[in-house]
Amino acid sequence: MARDFAADIADPIAREIVSNVGTWVDKEVKPQASEFEHADTYPDPLVKGMSDMGLFGIKIPEKYGGLDLSFECYAGVCIELARGWMSLAGIINTHVLVGYAISEYGTEAQKQAYLPRLVEPEIRCALSITEPDAGSDAQAIKTTARRDGDDYVINGQKMWVTNGHKAGVYLVMTKTDPAAEPRHKGITAFLVDHDVPGFIKGKKFEKLGYKGVETTELAFDDARVPATAVLGGKEGSGFQHIMSALEVGRINVSARGVGLAQSAFDDAIRYAQKRQAFGKPIIEHQAQQIRLAEMATKIRAARLLTLDAARKKDSGIRSDLDAGIAKLFSTEICQEVVLDALRIHGGVAYSKELPLERYYRDAPLMIIAEGTSDIQKIVIARSLVKDYPI
Numbered sequence: 001m002a003r004d005f006a007a008d009i010a011d012p013i014a015r016e017i018v019s020n021v022g023t024w025v026d027k028e029v030k031p032q033a034s035e036f037e038h039a040d041t042y043p044d045p046l047v048k049g050m051s052d053m054g055l056f057g058i059k060i061p062e063k064y065g066g067l068d069l070s071f072e073c074y075a076g077v078c079i080e081l082a083r084g085w086m087s088l089a090g091i092i093n094t095h096v097l098v099g100y101a102i103s104e105y106g107t108e109a110q111k112q113a114y115l116p117r118l119v120e121p122e123i124r125c126a127l128s129i130t131e132p133d134a135g136s137d138a139q140a141i142k143t144t145a146r147r148d149g150d151d152y153v154i155n156g157q158k159m160w161v162t163n164g165h166k167a168g169v170y171l172v173m174t175k176t177d178p179a180a181e182p183r184h185k186g187i188t189a190f191l192v193d194h195d196v197p198g199f200i201k202g203k204k205f206e207k208l209g210y211k212g213v214e215t216t217e218l219a220f221d222d223a224r225v226p227a228t229a230v231l232g233g234k235e236g237s238g239f240q241h242i243m244s245a246l247e248v249g250r251i252n253v254s255a256r257g258v259g260l261a262q263s264a265f266d267d268a269i270r271y272a273q274k275r276q277a278f279g280k281p282i283i284e285h286q287a288q289q290i291r292l293a294e295m296a297t298k299i300r301a302a303r304l305l306t307l308d309a310a311r312k313k314d315s316g317i318r319s320d321l322d323a324g325i326a327k328l329f330s331t332e333i334c335q336e337v338v339l340d341a342l343r344i345h346g347g348v349a350y351s352k353e354l355p356l357e358r359y360y361r362d363a364p365l366m367i368i369a370e371g372t373s374d375i376q377k378i379v380i381a382r383s384l385v386k387d388y389p390i
């Protein structure tokens, strides 16, 4: 009998939901994940399963038809989804993150227009910050939104947009005042519907991993949106709104690191008991015991850090420090654990018949997405300094 992965979830309702998602992952996701992954096809039946469980409305307030569950529950769900297939936790990530931004910072009209539809399977969300010349330095974006009567006209190029083709609504970071100092005061976020004239969906990237979900280029060529599309209705707050929403994204990516590492460990410890070398199962060689013990210790620490960051976010305070620490640690150990799982499997790990090679290709995204490890360290250090005034 496998360990109860939901046991660390404090709230009983959340624990039951995470446990149910885990059961679904074992039954529906694990047997099919590699097939969808190798074909690089969007996993419609699995996304439908997630939708049937209400997961796309997990953070939408009840008033708008969502489940309104805790971040602790969300983190647990994402760990479980990634334990089955990392891409599933990616499909839900920008959706939940944008839903959170609308719930927290949207006008009442924006909440009514979007939130009930986000619970439904038809409407997915995408977040579009990154550009050809601006990634970690998000304030260097060049996409502009110019006021024109009751509208804004958006021009610019975006890249690396997850859910870029399938989304119904995009949270887009633009500059309404490119000359503003400090730069963030000139940044405004827009809610852009998928069918706005002049909004062009570009090519889909061929990726190392993170398959099944599309990541694309986008372009805005005099795309005209009404002034009511400004998130929160006020120019100049976009950077702050998106940075706050990225804390939710960092909890998600941290959880993905835990789930993926857990899956690699589960496979490795089973294999180590079956595979014989020098007359005994390899798990009886002390070097492998030490390796497995170190893997398990790292995963346990990452799991607890992730849930801790989620609980901090539940308490309503800014949690960039905790989300940054969790994301940094979980994603870095994920790399290490996945590589150790490969070592334990030996040559067979290199075969596409086992999911190990998928884990190995999926793991690096975690140290890049939602801010690289270098950027997490900068966020952590900046936050720590505030706690130590001199």
Ligand SMILES: Cc1cc2nc3c(=O)[nH]c(=O)nc-3n(C[C@H](O)[C@H](O)[C@H](O)COP(=O)(O)OP(=O)(O)OC[C@H]3O[C@@H](n4cnc5c(N)ncnc54)[C@H](O)[C@@H]3O)c2cc1C
Binding pocket: 094, 127, 128, 129, 130, 134, 135, 136, 137, 159, 160, 161, 162, 163, 207, 210, 215, 365, 368, 369, 370, 371, 372, 373, 374, 375, 378
């Ligand atoms: C599969 C995938 C999906 C993605 N999905 C989305 C999405 O949905 N929406 C979106 O907006 N973006 C998305 N991204 C983009 C992602 O957020 C960026 O790739 C990431 O933020 C890094 O930016 P960059 O690629 O421009 O790297 P750069 O910013 O060019 O960084 C390159 C290197 O320089 C380092 N570096 C940069 N600044 C510093 C510094 N101050 N100090 C020390 N080192 C530094 C970085 O750590 C990195 O090692 C996605 C990316 C990928 C690969």
